Amino acid sequence: MINFHDLHTLKSFQALKTLPIPSVADNFTAIHVEEQNIDAGGGLTYNYSAKGVNEELLEALQALADEQQVIDKYELLLSGEMMNTGEKRKVLHHLTRAQQANDVIHEGTNLRQFYHHEQKRIAEFAQRIHTGEITGSTDKKITTVVQVGIGGSDLGPRALYLALQNLYLNKLEAKFISNVDPDDATAIIESCDLERTLFILVSKSGTTQETLANQNFVLQAAKKQNILHYDVMKHMVCVTSQTSPLAKDDRYLASFFIDDFIGGRYSSTSAVGGVILSLAFGAEVFEELLIGAAEADSQAREQSITENAALLDALLGVYERNIKNYAATAILPYSQALSRFPAHLQQLDMESNGKSVNRDGQAISYATGPVLFGEPGTNGQHSFYQLLHQGSDVIPLQFIGFTHSQCGVDYDYEASSSQKKLNANLIAQIAAFALGHTNNENMNKNFEGGRPASLIYAQQLTARALGALLAHYENKVMFQGFIWNLNSFDQEGVQLGKVLANDILHGNASSTVNQLFQIIQ
């Protein structure tokens, strides 16, 4: 029997509130750092030595995970139970990367096989583009691919492409159009040789205004170029759900499908990320990413919180949010390749857990998802770290780092290489945040310390490690949703603005709203 309870009703949560709060500096100085390592799958390790924890707290967090039946809920989700209560849907993104998992049958269709089948079709299609069997409409080989989509149909795939483009041979260069700002589409289209470009129109719903406007933008801009024998629809493939209006459009060169059980922000391992990544790097690189994600998913099934990185990360996040009242958290990858990863996690986390009602739609009285932001190190250090070190709010920090760079090119300067400097900075920051530095004479130079940080690290940012990193965060967000008793899989909060924008465009807005619109006309 699985129960769904609001956080404040749990005995284990009440017990957690009465515990003395352990010091970050005490944990950091008392332990052997490696004792607080957890295997996170895909060659990743999660280290929590710069978090304020002790044995007593870990026991209390374990009790919370057990009482809230977090792992049982994950198993329920994997089995195909309807966990998206708002939209009455299953939640099946794990199935896109778990070919050994149980079958989930929906209305006679084996969905595991369906996702696998689409993946195979994508691999075949990518191969035919790479070999030149499929060319553009003027018989030229395709060299560039442009994804047109927004939100989950852009952020994850874009972050993953940027993360891997240094390491793997780019079979095709990839670009992205997302914003409805005409300057976005114009700049990308003008940078492409249209005869050698393939567009991927990605919209799960097939109804997103920005994406349909951008598709039209591409069609119009291509027409304007007046290229002899050029047919833009022979340069366009579609990724959508089978029930969307786009699914019925047979003008596309090819169509690949997902379904309503894959949420946009969880869709990077489905056809939404699969088409562009397989075209850019080859299907085998995308497969490596899926393997890494599947490894992290299976680590996340461990009941013990000291063997389950995503679960401990989630619990520490809840502790920092609900007991220590920290309202934000920063994602700090010490890897330029992860430059757009914080932007992807912003959608993943804030769209999933930015909620004020529980999974049954009843108001809740406790804090939920934090504000997320981040930039790659060391750029962030020369920007917003001042506030992180000495600001009036404590912001828990999530560091990500790698032993080796991706390109392998490096030079010594003042007796150390750039990679070594990068990682020395990473570790220096963790220590500075944890330990602080006392200066009683000049209080502007005083660092209080006690600012908690975690570190996820691996040898190198490979496709496998990246897949595990992606899945780690997906699972962390899912676990936090379970602990807060939220539905982390719908996003009604984005609807109101869409409706109002349509009202404005159709002249149906109120007088004040219209006056405001006129200011910018």
Ligand SMILES: O=P(O)(O)OC[C@H]1O[C@H](O)[C@H](O)[C@@H](O)[C@@H]1O
């Ligand atoms: O893929 P689409 O259906 O076009 O949706 C694109 C995006 O738009 C919506 O407004 C949601 O906020 C996102 O969760 C979604 O990823």
